[in-house]
Amino acid sequence: MRDNTYDILIIGGGVIGSSVARELSRYRLRIGVLEKELDVACGNSCRNTGMLHAGFTYKPGSLKAECAVEGNREFDQVAQELDIPFKRTGKVVVGFSDEDMQNILRFKRIGELNGVRGLEMIDKAKLNQIDNSAGGEFALYSRDSGILNPMLYNIALAENAHQNGVDFFFDSEVKAIKRQGEHFQVTAGDSVFSSRWIVNCAGMHCVTISEMLGLHGHQVKGFKGEYYVLDKKASQFMNIPVYPAPNAKGGFSTHATPTVDGNILVGPDSYITEDPDDFASTRDHMQGLVKDGSAIFKHMKAEYFIRNFAGTRWKRVDPETGDVLDFLIENRDDHPGVVNLIGIESPGLTCALPIARRVVAKIQEKEVLEVNNDFNPYRKGIVRFAEQSKERKKELIATDPDYGEIVCRCETVTRAEIVQAINNPLGAVTLTGIKNRTRACMGRCQGGYCETRITALIQEQCKVREHEVMYQHKGSGMFIGKVREVLDGE
Structure with a gap:
């Protein structure tokens, strides 16, 4: 027991x-x-932009500011220990008007008070040199900002x-x-x-x-934001996350962010929600993202749209003042x-x-904790076949022939990677769990080719029936029955 x-x-x-x-x-x-x-x-935790923030938008002396600066400075080591993809790309906050300039300068001062390093005001020529797809007449350049896979x-x-x-x-x-x-x-x-x-x-x-x-x-208030995911083809036009100038209250509207995996996210917008599980995408907000996103990313075109999603932020608020x-x-x-x-x-x-x-x-503060001398901070992730050299790919296939079978064509994910993800240390097996661990189903066709093949592998590896395979949540079965029954003897 x-x-x-x-x-x-x-x-x-x-x-x-x-x-x-x-x-x-x-x-x-x-x-x-x-x-x-x-x-x-x-x-x-998975419905966000995947930004490693520098800490220049948070009130000096706040826990948000303190932890953001601390978390930013240590993340190169953290990413190495945990074997996760991470790029310290920097970030630009672009402006167009005198009002934008004043709001940006205010946040530059806040960042300096918080101990953020590498903040610099740049002109249009320098902005175009960093990323010529970014709109804006000037920008705040944050050297230490970065992107990761959340x-x-x-x-x-x-x-x-x-x-x-x-x-x-x-x-x-x-x-x-x-x-x-x-x-x-x-x-x-x-x-x-x-x-x-x-x-x-x-x-x-x-x-x-x-x-x-x-x-x-305690009271919290929900703020919802929607996103577009752009195909990797659009990444040729963007080198760095681009944010618009903050408004007078310090909030940012729609921004464009390259992902560490090669896509571009445009969003989020922001509006109130009452439902913790409100992750629906809506026509009006998607249209708003196209309009607002075009101002900061010149190549915001429908031909690059492959998916959309939404996330929520539940902010702690004062019960009396809000x-x-x-x-x-x-x-x-x-x-x-x-x-x-x-x-x-x-x-x-x-x-x-x-x-x-x-x-x-x-x-x-309440009790003495005995140190675990066996603690190991290092974790190895699944080797991504698509990112390996030709020589390394040959070595992998020679070691395990499953590396020679491509299951997801868009992202070049092999059977070996899928099998490793299914047999992950946590024992969690859903289609979304496999996607999150391997990027299968995250390419241009969004699983049109590989989704059924992954489902079959889950059945094979876990010894379950098709109706037992879940997409993500409990009750989100991939199948509810057979399209046709196979007759005995066929």
Whole structure:
């Protein structure tokens, strides 16, 4: 019988929960992660631009500013440890008017107060030299900004935590939390867990968990943004993320960002949503992205559009004024054994590990943690066949003939990579999970060729029936029945 007793339970397997799990695994603790989805990287941790922010838009002295600068400076080492693709591309914030100039200069001053390095005002000639597809008469150039794959980052954090002893439980939505003496009894999915500590990393559902824990009064507000994904053919026209000048309140409208994998994202816009699971794309907002995106990316053409998606940011707000507040990491004396994280939205991707270290520090204020001398910060990802030299490709095929069979033509993903993804360390198997780990189905045809082949491989490797293969969420079956029944003897 499985022992569900833990020192620390983390609620949420997004980038924050997985970061906390990794940092806590540096100590001799029994740690579990409860995730309501069938894999990590299913919520807002994968529905964003994938920017490594420099930290020049956040209030000086705030936790957002402090963690963004800290997270930015360490990320070359983090990317090397976790074996994830990362490019320190820099970023430009472009302007057209005197008002734009004043707003940009204000953020340059904020960045300098926050300790952001490499901020420089550049003219149109220098802007065109950096990227001649960017609109604008002048720009703020942020040397240290960068781009990463948010799905792979989340996956890598979770896999590294798991290899250091952390247990992950999927399809385990938290339904109830009760305190019994010095322990919490947590009902999640079909199981009951016991733990001395609870860390609330539930993201957009953080207030729901906070209420279960008896920490009342917190309020969050949802801001939704939609995106276009442009084909890799458009990447020839863009070298660097391009943002428009911020408005007087400090917000950015639609921007264009090359991805670390070669696509371009245009978006997000921003509007209020009441539904945590509101990820629908809408005609009006897609049309708005075309108009606004064209101002900063000259090649915003329908021929390059291959997909769209939406994400949400759940900001912590003042219940009385509605003003957006800073990140909150609290451990209150009247609620011992709880570290409560509220309003961890953008730049949460950049801030994830710095936030995790602050969670560890909250726990260390209450008890001494024994260092895990066996902790290994390094994790190896799946080798991408498409990115290898001809010589290396020959070596891979000689080692494993499955590297010689292409399953996804658009992204040149091999059977060997798909099989490795299916047998991933976390044991999570959905079609989206395979996509996130290999980029299969993410090319021009969006799975038109390879989706059924991947489904067949999942059936083969996992010994399941076709109706048991899920696209992403529980109940999102790839098939509901057979188009035709094969007659006996055929």
